[in-house]
Structure formats: structure tokens, C-alpha cells
Amino acid sequence: xxxxxxxxxxxxxxxxxxxxxxxxxxxxxxxxxxxxxxxxxxxxxxxxxxxxxxxxxxxxxxxxxxxxxxxxxxxxxxxxxxxxxxxxxxxxxxxxxxxxxxxxxxxxxxxxxxxxxxxxxxxxxxxxxxxxxxxxxxxxxxxxxxxxxxxxxxxxxxxxxxxxxxxxxxxxxxxxxxxxxxxxxxxxxxxxxxxxxxxxxxxxxxxxxxxxxxxxxxxxxxxxxxxxxxxxxxxxxxxx
Amino acid sequence: xxxxxxxxxxxxxxxxxxxxxxxxxxxxxxxxxxxxxxxxxxxxxxxxxxxxxxxxxxxxxxxxxxxxxxxxxxxxxxxxxxxxxxxxxxxxxxxxxxxxxxxxxxxxxxxxxxxxxxxxxxxxxxxxxxxxxxxxxxxxxxxxxxxxxxxxxxxxxxxxxxxxxxxxxxxxxxxxxxxxxxxxxxxxxxxxxxxxxxxxxxxxxxxxxxxxxxxxxxxxxxxxxxxxxxxxxxxxxxxxxxxxxxxxxxxxxxxxxxxxxxxxxxxxxxxxxx
Amino acid sequence: xxxxxxxxxxxxxxxxxxxxxxxxxxxxxxxxxxxxxxxxxxxxxxxxxxxxxxxxxxxxxxxxxxxxxxxxxxxxxxxxxxxxxxxxxxxxxxxxxxxxxxxxxxxxxxxxxxxxxxxxxxxxxxxxxxxxxxxxxxxxxxxxxxxxxxxxxxxxxxxxxxxxxxxxxxxxxxxxxxxxxxxxxxxxxxxxxxxxxxxxxxxxxxxxxxxxxxxxxxxxx
Numbered sequence: 236x237x238x239x240x241x242x243x244x245x246x247x248x249x250x251x252x253x254x255x256x257x258x259x260x261x262x263x264x265x266x267x268x269x270x271x272x273x274x275x276x277x278x279x280x281x282x283x284x285x286x287x288x289x290x291x292x293x294x295x296x297x298x299x300x301x302x303x304x305x306x307x308x309x310x311x312x313x314x315x316x317x318x319x320x321x322x323x324x325x326x327x328x329x330x331x332x333x334x335x336x337x338x339x340x341x342x343x344x345x346x347x348x349x350x351x352x353x354x355x356x357x358x359x360x361x362x363x364x365x366x367x368x369x370x371x372x373x374x375x376x377x378x379x380x381x382x383x384x385x386x387x388x389x390x391x392x393x394x395x396x397x398x399x400x401x402x403x404x405x406x407x408x409x410x411x412x413x414x415x416x417x418x419x420x421x422x423x424x425x426x427x428x429x430x431x432x433x434x435x436x437x438x439x440x441x442x443x444x445x446x447x448x449x450x451x452x453x454x455x456x457x458x459x460x461x462x463x464x465x466x467x468x469x470x471x472x473x474x475x
Numbered sequence: 476x477x478x479x480x481x482x483x484x485x486x487x488x489x490x491x492x493x494x495x496x497x498x499x500x501x502x503x504x505x506x507x508x509x510x511x512x513x514x515x516x517x518x519x520x521x522x523x524x525x526x527x528x529x530x531x532x533x534x535x536x537x538x539x540x541x542x543x544x545x546x547x548x549x550x551x552x553x554x555x556x557x558x559x560x561x562x563x564x565x566x567x568x569x570x571x572x573x574x575x576x577x578x579x580x581x582x583x584x585x586x587x588x589x590x591x592x593x594x595x596x597x598x599x600x601x602x603x604x605x606x607x608x609x610x611x612x613x614x615x616x617x618x619x620x621x622x623x624x625x626x627x628x629x630x631x632x633x634x635x636x637x638x639x640x641x642x643x644x645x646x647x648x649x650x651x652x653x654x655x656x657x658x659x660x661x662x663x664x665x666x667x668x669x670x671x672x673x674x675x676x677x678x679x680x681x682x683x684x685x686x687x688x689x690x691x692x693x694x695x696x697x698x699x700x701x702x703x704x705x706x707x708x709x710x711x712x713x714x715x716x717x718x719x720x721x722x723x724x725x726x727x728x729x730x731x732x733x734x735x736x737x738x739x740x741x742x743x744x745x746x747x748x749x
Numbered sequence: 750x751x752x753x754x755x756x757x758x759x760x761x762x763x764x765x766x767x768x769x770x771x772x773x774x775x776x777x778x779x780x781x782x783x784x785x786x787x788x789x790x791x792x793x794x795x796x797x798x799x800x801x802x803x804x805x806x807x808x809x810x811x812x813x814x815x816x817x818x819x820x821x822x823x824x825x826x827x828x829x830x831x832x833x834x835x836x837x838x839x840x841x842x843x844x845x846x847x848x849x850x851x852x853x854x855x856x857x858x859x860x861x862x863x864x865x866x867x868x869x870x871x872x873x874x875x876x877x878x879x880x881x882x883x884x885x886x887x888x889x890x891x892x893x894x895x896x897x898x899x900x901x902x903x904x905x906x907x908x909x910x911x912x913x914x915x916x917x918x919x920x921x922x923x924x925x926x927x928x929x930x931x932x933x934x935x936x937x938x939x940x941x942x943x944x945x946x947x948x949x950x951x952x953x954x955x956x957x958x959x960x961x962x963x964x965x966x967x968x969x970x
Contacts, residue, residue, distance in 0.1 A: 295949040295956070297913035300924055300941060307928075307937040385816065392818035396917065403821055416828030424817045424825065431816035465797070466868050470575050470875065471884060472799050544876050579878055587876045593869035597891050606887070607877040652873075659878065 238413040239422065246409055246419075249402035250426065256323060256391040256401060257434075261384055263327025264334055271335035272342060286335075293332035299393060301325045306397045322394040330387055337379040341372045370449035377445055381438035385431045392427075402426060495558065497522045497695050498543060498585075498663055503552035505538055512538045514719035516552070520663065520695050527706035527727070528699045530716030531742060536699045539716075540665045543697065545582040557584045557662060583611075586661035590668045592648045594640040594655070600627060601636040604655045611659060626654040630684050646677030650684055657688075664688070666698040678702070685709070703747060707731050715739045760939040763930040767943055770926030777844045777922060778909045784848025785908065786901065789855025796856070797863060814853035820914055822846055827918040843915035843922075851908055855901060862897030863889065902959035906952050913948075923947060 239246075274286025293301065305321040316324070345368055353363045395404035406423040410416050496519040505513040513535045520526060528536045541547045542554060545561055554561040559581045564573040573581075594603050604623035608614050614622065627633055630650040640648050649669055656664065666685060670678040682705050689696060689709040700706055706713060706727060713730040715723035715738070723736045734740050795807045814822070823846045830837065837845070866889050874884040916925035927940035934940075 291953065292949070295953045296945045297910040297924060297948050299913040299916070300927070300945050300948060303924070303928060303937075304941045304945065307931060308941055311938055389816075389818040392820040393914075395820070403818065403824075406821065407824065410824075410828065416825070417832060420821060420825040420829065423821050424813075427817045427821065428813055435816075466864050466866065466871065467797055468868075468871050468875070471871060471881060471889075472797060546872055546875060582876075583878055585876075589869060589873065591869055593867075593873035595870070595873075595888055595892075597895070607879065610879050610883050610887075611877070655873075656876070 238415045239409070239418045242409045242413065243422075246402070246405050246422065247426070249400065249405040250430070252399065253388070253391050253401040253430070256319070256326070256394055256399065257384070257388050259323045260326035260330065260391065261387050263323060264329075264331035264383065264387065265380075267328055267331025268334035268338045271332060272338035275335070275339055276342060289328070290332040290335055293329045298325070298329050298390070299396070301329060302393055302397055318394070318398045322391075322397055322399055326387065326390050326394070330383055330390065334379070334383050337376055337383075338372075341375045342368070344375070345371055373445050374442075374449050377438070377442040381435055381442065384434050384438050388431055388434055389427065494521065496520055496555075497524075497557060499553075499555045500539075500542070501553045501555075503542060503549045503554065505535075505542060505547065505549050512719055513542075513549075516719075516721065518714075518721070520697065522662075522695060523693050525689055525696045525709050525711045526698070527710035527713045528697065528716060529701070529703070529706060529713065529742070529746075534716040535719045536716050537667055540587065540667050540697060540699060543663070544585045544587045544665055545578050546587075556581050583659065584662045585665065586656035586659060586663070587665040587667065588649070588652050588656050588669050590672050592640070592645075592652045592672075594648055594652055596640050599637045599639055600632060600643065600651045600654075603640075603651055604658055607655065607658045623654075623658065626657055627651065629657075630654045631680070644677055645673045646680045649673065649681045653681075653684055653688075661694065663695045663697070666696065666700070668699050668701065670700070670702060701746060703731060703743065715742065717742070756936060756939060759934060759936050760943060763926075763934070763940045764943065766926045766930060767923060767940065767947065770921055770923040771947060773840060773920060773922040774909070774912045777840060777847060777912045777915055777920065778905070780841075780844035781847030781851065781908050781912070782905045784845060785851040785855050785904070788848060788852035790859055792852060792856035793859035793863070796860060811853045811856055814850055815857075819846070819850045819911065820917065822850055823914060823918055839918050839920045840915070843912070843918055843920045846918075847908055847911065847915070851904055851911075854904055858897050858900045858904065859893070861900070862893035862895075865896045866892045899959050899963035902962065903956070906955050906959065909952055909955075910948055 271286045271290055274282045275290070277283055277286075302322065302325045305316065305325045306318065309316060309321070353367050358367075391401055392403040395401055395407065398404070402423055406419050410419045413419070498518075498520040500516050500518040503513055503516040503518075504511070512533075516535075516539065518539070528539065530536050538547065542549055543556075545554075548562055553563070560570075560573070561578055561581050562573050563570050564577040565571075594600075595606065598606070601620065601623050604626050605619045608619040608622050609616075612619075624633065624636060627636060630653055632647060632650055632654070635643060635647060635651075640651070643651065653669075669685070670681050673681065682702065685696075685698070686705075686709055688694065696709075698706065698710070710727050713723075713725065713727050714721050715730060715734070715736065717738050723730050723734055723739045725735075729735075730739065731743065734743065792807050792811055795804055796811070798804060823843065826846045826849075827839070827842050830842065870888060870892065871884070874888055879888070912922055913924035915922050916928065919925075921929070923944055927944040928937075930940040931937035
């Protein structure tokens, strides 16, 4: 631990890099998720097929391979992306493909009756989307979104393998410099854990704001979380 | 015979020809959070007595049953089953709150049939009924199969022994549930709105089984139901619950035909005018 | 001018190496899955069991495993374990890391499966006076597993793809073979694309199968 101290600032300077990649990639992921979900729900067959192909491709192969592909193979196709861009692209599209399933199931869960009623009332399409669909869809998507955000944070550790100097990259470099793996990686793990807790808390605040905007009172939202009280009765668990 | 007491005041013991009641509740209070569901209940159940309980939802009818079989613990008051306290035991000369093992032993005398059957979905009808016979009575394979098959025959399902619940109608499932709870030969049988979850045309077959049990066995029965005619038919006594208290108690001829309490009158009118 | 041309010669040349890597990938997946399932069940039993001190500790461990990157956990195991005298071959370290990380997820699946068993099942067990071990072994866990198995299947598929990260701790699995070949021959297109295809060809049908299982399970309930 003593050996690590002088290098600590260097390590911690990876935090803004990690957070930057996380933020950029999450934005791309959300955009991609909606685009892909709407594509798969589109009545136009080529859109459905195209979006489906993208989703299955990104979900069906290893993320690391996708990253290497963007980093090593794309240049041969004349596409020379800076490492950060390539990383954000892959991370965003990959996570976006997974999250698009969440968006898709949330969108299909809107009872068609409500949409038909809205159409019958001659409500304009934009109104329908923003005032009827979105308020019902967004709250449902928030918990998985929280998972995606924390998942993305962990995901960004991969960018260290394509020369982006995030936390993991610096941890590796410092480890080989001082030779003390336990201290270096323990601290790194704790920093990630701390960031995960903070980001998770941030998303929960966002979740509460979304619930308020969507008109769900705090009681209902908390009820959904409190309903997670265990079905396992006390008599089945606590020692006699 | 029955009274509601204020919380904390000990009532005079219910004397009826010196015969100890099979089950008794004294000053039982139960709340769920801020809601007081039972507000100081006194209740006696005699041997071979059939009691029907009616009342609006939320009045505490189901809670009474759940307390009698020990699914829930009362917040205050005492429950005695067949001479033993359900939630108190005597340990080394002092009376202490009882643990799970004691409660398990005392509640053996009580059986319950649920509104939603609660059959084990991954087992056949026969296996469902065998389960308590094997696990609690500790009988061997042949003996347990014979007893289980016999019970299922009694409820008219001997042709469906090897069907799973998913392959049975609601009425059939409920009859399996009844057979299963009879396996341990309880002294008291509780029925919690056992036909409320059934399609109307399936209600009759279940009521038939319950009626047979009422006539053919020596069990005490407590039946929570909305089926007023059925209650009139099998009950010795009808209790009307409202807002956590027993507001009326008497023979069916009185409570159901000519109730004294206006609340009972109001409830019956509403339910019979459907 | 190595370019958009696909060189079949290179493709065929690297294929044997790739397949050799694939066998390591499969090995790591199987070992990792076994560890993940076993540990996950252990964590869940402790968490559901509400044992004082131990249960919250395990809860924290699971949160920690889920809240930190797999890559860094791998590095930790690979570099730190030997300093405590435990020098495992890279593949075993990798499988251990894989199993450990995903045990946090499988634990969640097991817990969800148990929680999904309707309360009425517990209630009839109590009213029938069934002994506690039987309630768990004969009634609750079989129903919980029916719900959990498809989700667990999904995680096995995820683990299969995540074995790629073992390449960072010198395990010559599928991805490592590809990058290795790339550095050797200066052609990355063929190895990486083939590897991508291999992952896809193995994981996609498996995913459809698990999806079908999920549906069948749902219908029966």
C-alpha cells in the first residue's frame, strides 16, 4: 500500500476518463436502443429485418471481439477511428442492442386499447407519443436503465485494452511499475464500486423524477420497490 | 355464547354445559400496518359444530381463519385449540411465548382449504394428497397411496389420480385440495371462500363435497362464504362480521331470515339482490 | 495494400488455431458455469436464510462482485493469488474468476425463482404441517428451479461470450488465438471475423433454445 501512494493521483485521474466514456456511451446506447426498438416494431419489413440483424449481431458475439474488430479491422476498410471514438461506438451499440429489448417490451406492453382510444379522440401523433406512451413507458424502463448505467461503467474497463487511459489502463500500468498487485487492484476495485454506488444512486434519483413527471405518485413507485419484500415466510427461514 | 369485548378486559369464560370448546379465541386483535382488521374477538367453537361466517370484504373473515390455523399471529389475545394455547407454551413452570415447533404441534388439529386451491403444480392429484400422509403421518408407499386414492375417491376424482392441477378444472382442483387437507384427519376444518374463485357452473360440485363432509363426518367446520343458501343449509350457527367485529351470531333461521342487526340486514339485501 | 479483400488462404490457415482456442473457451465456460451455479446457490441460501452477520456479509460480497468490472477482478485473481501461494494455471484462474463474477448474477436468478413461488404454496405447506426440509426440497425449490432454469441458461450463454476476457490473462482461448494470429500475419480481418462468427454460430441457436424454454415454462404456469 505504501508503494501505491505516490501513484494514487495518477490512478485517480482515470476516473474522469472512465466517467466520460460511460456518459458518452450511455447516451449513444439510449439513442440506439430507441432507434432499434422502433425499427423492430416498424410495419416496414426492411427496417424490422435491419434492426433485428444489428441487435442479434451485437448481442450474439463477444463485446471484446467487437471492440478489437473496430480497433484492428476497420482501419483496413479505410475507417480510422481514434481509440476513444471506436470504444464509445462499440460500447454504445452493444449496450444499446441489449437495452433495445427493454425498450421494445416496454413499448409493446402499452395496451393497444389506449392507443386506439387516443386515435379515436383525434389526438395528434406527437401528443399521443409524449403524453400517453412516454409517461407509461419511461418509468418501467428506469430500473433496467439503472442496471445498464452501472453495466456500462464496468464495460468501460474494456477500453483499457485498446489504449484508452481509463482507470483499468492506469491500474495495469501502475501495477507493472510497482509490482504490488494486491494494493493496486484492490483500490481500483473499490473505486469502481464507489462509482457504481454513486451512479446507481443518481439513476434512482432520476427514476424518482421520471415517476413524478409521469404522474405516478411516490407511493406507487415505492410500492413497486417495497413489494420486493420476500415471499419467503419467516417460519421457513429463521432457525427454530 | 358469543360476545365482543373491549380490548384488555377479560370476559367471563363461556360456559355451555361445562363442555370445553374445541377451539376458543379471547380478545384477539390483529392489525395489518395501520389497519385494524380484528378488534377484540371472542369466539368459541364446539365439537361437531358447523359455523358459517358472512360479511363484506375487509371485515376480518379470512383473518379469523388464518389466525385459527396459525398462519398469522394475533397482536393481542389468546387462541386455544383443543385445550392447548397456540402461541403460548409452558416451559419449566412458566408460560412463555411459543416457538414454531409448539405452534406446529397444536395446529395439527386444524385443516384449511383455500380460495385459490394452492395445489402443488408439479405433482399429480394423487401425489398432492399423498404428500402430508407420507411426510407427517410417515406412512409407507403402498399405505399412503391407498389412503390418498381413497380420499380422492370420496371427493369423486378417482378417475383423475394421475392428472396434474393444470389438467384439472377449478372445481376438480378444489376437490383435490379438500381431499388433501382431509388426509391428516383434522378435528377442525376451515373453508376460506372455497367457491369464490370458481366459474359458476363448477361451484355446485364443490359445495356438494362440503355438504357431504358436514353430514358424514364429526369435524367442526368454519366456512367463510358468500353462498347464503349453502350457509343456511349446513350451518348450526352463522356469524356476521363487520369492520373487525362480530355483529351478529345465531342460528341460520334467525341471522339469515330475520337478522336483528341492521348491518346484517343491509348486507344480506345487497348480496341477495345480485 | 491489404484491404477489403478477404483472403481465404489466411482464413483456412488460422482456423485450426481458432478451433484449438475454441476448445479452451468451451472448457472455461463449462468450468465457470459449474462454479457460478454452485456458488450462486450458496449465496442465495445464505441470503434467504437471514443468518445474522453472515447473510449481510454475503449480500455485500454479491453487490461487490456485481458492481465491479469483470476485467479488474480477473487481473486481481491472476496477479494476487500467487502472492498468497495459490498459483493456478491461467485457465483455472480464468474459470474461477468467471464463476465468481457470474455467481453474483446466478444468485439473483435463484433468489428471483424462490421469490416467484406464490405465497399460497408456503401457506398450504404450513397448514399441512410439512417438515421444513420437505417444504424446501420437495415443494419450493422444484418450482423455483422451473422458473430459474431459462434465466440460468441465458447466463451460461453470456459466460460463453465473456470468456473472451480470459485472453487478457494469457489464456489462449478463441479471442486470444485471433489477436495472436492477427499480430503474426498482420491480417486481422479474417481471424477476428471468423471468431465473431464462431461466437455467433454457437450462442445464437442456444439463445433461441433458452427463449423457447422460457415460453414453455410460462405457458405451463
